[in-house]
Amino acid sequence: MKTFRLGGIHPQENKFSAGKKIQIAELPKQVVIPLSHYIGSPSEAVVKKGDLVKVGQLIGKANGFISANVHSSVSGKVNKIDVQLDASGYKRPAVFIDVEGDEWEETIDRSTELKRDCNLTKEEILAKIKDAGIVGLGGATFPAHVKLSPPPGKKADILIINAVECEPYLTCDHQLMLEKGDEILVGITIIMKALGVTKAVIGVENNKKDAVAHLSKLAANYPGVEVQALKVQYPQGGEKQLIDAVIRRQVPSGRIPIEVGAVVQNVATTYAIYEAVQKNKPMVERVMTITGKDAPNPGNYLVRLGIYLSHVVDMAGGVPAGTGKIVGGGPMMGRSLMNLNVPMAKGSSGVLFIKDEESVRKPIQNCIRCAKCVTVCPMGLEPFLLMNQSERNMWPEMETNRTMDCIECGSCSYTCPSNRPLLDYIRYGKSTVGGIIRNRAAK
Amino acid sequence: MDKLIISPAPHIHGGDSVSKNMTGVIIALIPALLAGLYFFGLGALVVTVTAVLACVLFEFLIQKYLLKSESSIMDGSAALTGLLLALNLPSNIPVWMVIAGSLVAIGIGKMSFGGLGNNPFNPALVGRVFMLISFPVEMTTWPRPVPFATTYLDAETAATPLAILKSHSGELPSTMDMFFGNMGGSLGEISAVAILIGLAYLLIRKIITWHIPVSILATVFVFAGILHLANPEAYASPVVHLFTGGLLLGAVFMATDYVTSPMNPRGMLVYGVGIGLITVIIRNFGAYPEGVSFAILIMNGFTPLINTYIKPRRFGEKAK
Numbered sequence: 001m002k003t004f005r006l007g008g009i010h011p012q013e014n015k016f017s018a019g020k021k022i023q024i025a026e027l028p029k030q031v032v033i034p035l036s037h038y039i040g041s042p043s044e045a046v047v048k049k050g051d052l053v054k055v056g057q058l059i060g061k062a063n064g065f066i067s068a069n070v071h072s073s074v075s076g077k078v079n080k081i082d083v084q085l086d087a088s089g090y091k092r093p094a095v096f097i098d099v100e101g102d103e104w105e106e107t108i109d110r111s112t113e114l115k116r117d118c119n120l121t122k123e124e125i126l127a128k129i130k131d132a133g134i135v136g137l138g139g140a141t142f143p144a145h146v147k148l149s150p151p152p153g154k155k156a157d158i159l160i161i162n163a164v165e166c167e168p169y170l171t172c173d174h175q176l177m178l179e180k181g182d183e184i185l186v187g188i189t190i191i192m193k194a195l196g197v198t199k200a201v202i203g204v205e206n207n208k209k210d211a212v213a214h215l216s217k218l219a220a221n222y223p224g225v226e227v228q229a230l231k232v233q234y235p236q237g238g239e240k241q242l243i244d245a246v247i248r249r250q251v252p253s254g255r256i257p258i259e260v261g262a263v264v265q266n267v268a269t270t271y272a273i274y275e276a277v278q279k280n281k282p283m284v285e286r287v288m289t290i291t292g293k294d295a296p297n298p299g300n301y302l303v304r305l306g307i308y309l310s311h312v313v314d315m316a317g318g319v320p321a322g323t324g325k326i327v328g329g330g331p332m333m334g335r336s337l338m339n340l341n342v343p344m345a346k347g348s349s350g351v352l353f354i355k356d357e358e359s360v361r362k363p364i365q366n367c368i369r370c371a372k373c374v375t376v377c378p379m380g381l382e383p384f385l386l387m388n389q390s391e392r393n394m395w396p397e398m399e400t401n402r403t404m405d406c407i408e409c410g411s412c413s414y415t416c417p418s419n420r421p422l423l424d425y426i427r428y429g430k431s432t433v434g435g436i437i438r439n440r441a442a443k
Numbered sequence: 444m445d446k447l448i449i450s451p452a453p454h455i456h457g458g459d460s461v462s463k464n465m466t467g468v469i470i471a472l473i474p475a476l477l478a479g480l481y482f483f484g485l486g487a488l489v490v491t492v493t494a495v496l497a498c499v500l501f502e503f504l505i506q507k508y509l510l511k512s513e514s515s516i517m518d519g520s521a522a523l524t525g526l527l528l529a530l531n532l533p534s535n536i537p538v539w540m541v542i543a544g545s546l547v548a549i550g551i552g553k554m555s556f557g558g559l560g561n562n563p564f565n566p567a568l569v570g571r572v573f574m575l576i577s578f579p580v581e582m583t584t585w586p587r588p589v590p591f592a593t594t595y596l597d598a599e600t601a602a603t604p605l606a607i608l609k610s611h612s613g614e615l616p617s618t619m620d621m622f623f624g625n626m627g628g629s630l631g632e633i634s635a636v637a638i639l640i641g642l643a644y645l646l647i648r649k650i651i652t653w654h655i656p657v658s659i660l661a662t663v664f665v666f667a668g669i670l671h672l673a674n675p676e677a678y679a680s681p682v683v684h685l686f687t688g689g690l691l692l693g694a695v696f697m698a699t700d701y702v703t704s705p706m707n708p709r710g711m712l713v714y715g716v717g718i719g720l721i722t723v724i725i726r727n728f729g730a731y732p733e734g735v736s737f738a739i740l741i742m743n744g745f746t747p748l749i750n751t752y753i754k755p756r757r758f759g760e761k762a763k
Binding site: 326 | 447448449450451452453454455456457459460461463464518557558559560561652701702703704705706707708750754755756757758759760
């Protein structure tokens with residue numbers, strides 16, 4: 001069975017919420033919709049205090065190339081526009097809306113009926129995706145329309161759908177595939193049309209055999225689309241790793257997938273694109289997983305943007321006793337949260353409760369030079385060396401040793417028998433080296 | 444809930460630890476140790492126990508009284524050094540020499556550089572080579588293998604196959620005897636089959652990768668094979684070279700020492716080929732009948748250079 005060819009680990013999967021039906025999170029009294037995502041510039045508020053808004057109404061306009069529209073996820077009255085601490089730990093601009101009823105924009109088709117045919121042109125599709133404010137839902141939140149518009153002179157020959165969900169614990173993409181298989185496949189045909197490609201492959205890790213079977217059966221009705229089961233291996237959901245796993249092409253250092261003729265979209269993003277193009281529905285909600293070893297009710301929830309995570313967690317039975325750390329996202333790449341009073345954002349894929357005893361890192365010991373970090377690095381780097389150089393501020397050496405290639409998957413820190421915080425130091429070095437490179441380019 | 448821990452990702456750890464790796468290697472050495480105990484009996488037991496206890500004790504004392512640092516004897520690395528040293532010694536060597544070798548192994552080979560992770564040379568081999576140079580007679584007089592022997596210092600002696608080759612006198616043991624270990628030699632190096640069981644365990648547990656042992660053994664086989672084909676009278680067959688002396692023990696357990704070997708597969712192959720070449724050169728053209736220890740120590744010295752100039756295969760290096 002295929003997988004990527006360099007490095008990788010296999011942590012305990014702990015997918016406790018697998019197979020749990022998607023439940024709809026109730027509406028709270030107030031939502032706080034972030035105007036900004038983790039990358040790109042914040043969008044510009046186009047509503048003001050006292051305005052009445054409906055579900056799906058534009059409230060933040062994209063501001064710059066890497067930026068996306070933001071829409072209201074509820075109906076009600078704008079209370080204020082202020083800063084709000086978000087899941088990434090920064091205070092960012094957000095629109096506070098007091099919820100009144102649940103009134104949707106009339107243009108949005110709320111029926112659950114499958115709409116297969118799409119007669120729009122490539123440009124119309126891209127415009128709809130852009131207007132709907134769709135960003136990559138795998139976590140990076142990169143605007144989808146930008147990714148689907150290759151730079152001039154570059155042409156994609158294959159679309160790869162990232163349905164790997166390689167993070168332990170998370171199951172939201174898995175459940176979405178089981179419940180919205182046809183919609184996802186229509187979404188794929190729409191993206192294929194926008195890109196002008198005739199071939200698409202859905203990459204699914206083989207710990208989701210039911211999803212592989214379900215999608216394979218459906219895909220028979222969609223020419224050019226196939227499902228590829230992949231050997232379970234982290235970080236297969238990394239874009240470069242997935243391309244290597246599926247079509248055996250390696251994106252060169254510092255380049256993007258289009259260089260090897262591939263475009264990758266996350267499976268949940270694909271579903272959002274279906275809704276945007278076929279149902280006129282902007283990005284106002286997404287599925288997330290609430291889970292943990294002691295979670296009272298691990299499950300998958302459809303949550304409107306801007307709902308405080310605490311509200312969803314309460315619905316799922318609250319924070320279990322003995323929780324030492326709460327992570328927004330998966331255990332390998334998620335961010336630990338200071339509290340749950342942060343709003344649901346487009347990139348929120350899960351809330352994970354980690355038990356007290358697993359929350360504290362073990363004491364750091366000497367590097368025993370076992371080279372396990374080198375063996376597991378999916379980018380072929382030497383994490384032990386980069387950490388040493390980062391500790392000593394050796395920036396030019398770090399650049400030579402390709403620190404900018406690091407995808408921050410955390411396999412090195414996960415593996416290290418001496419509990420060395422390899423990725424912490426590499427990240428620190430990366431940000432410094434990245435700054436040096438940008439300064440040099442600006443000169 | 445009111446005291447949440449904040450830290451960067453990843454938030455889970457695989458559970459591997461230094462002591463798990465050290466214990467793993469010790470477990471992998473058990474077959475070789477059992478073979479030594481079977482063929483050399485009491486002497487093997489005395490030497491092994493002495494070396495392990497001495498190494499652990501010296502590390503403890505040095506950390507407590509000289510370095511005044513926290514003790515690391517529980518990580519198992521000192522015990523492993525002791526065990527490896529013992530397996531590289533003749534079983535009829537006096538106890539005080541074993542203790543002196545342990546002191547050099549731990550004191551000079553390891554602690555003087557800052558303890559585990561910082562030593563450039565394999566500590567057990569530093570101890571062994573010190574003993575080989577200081578006590579040349581005792582270190583090259585091996586007892587004849589007698590199952591469950593109860594004699595220790597006054598055991599009957601036997602030459603090793605390599606010494607027989609060097610002096611061109613005496614008769615080589617049969618290939619079967621070499622494979623199972625019924626021949627003269629250091630107490631842990633004689634049984635090829637026991638060491639290969641240990642190798643399988645190390646590979647299955649993913650404590651080491653195949654690169655170092657395979658490259659060493661393949662190089663020795665090919666290089667010794669070429670010499671043998673060129674002149675079968677003067678040079679022994681590659682099979683004899685593989686199964687005799689410290690080659691297998693060295694290739695599987697000494698050369699693969701984490702701290703002193705290169706840190707990526709390509710570097711490991713270069714290192715392994717180097718050890719193989721030097722071993723065959725010393726065995727066939729040098730003054731000593733055996734050269735694995737020296738070959739490993741020499742290549743240990745090259746390890747930093749290998750790490751600097753030979754880099755792992757980068758992602759996208761061979762982009763289509």
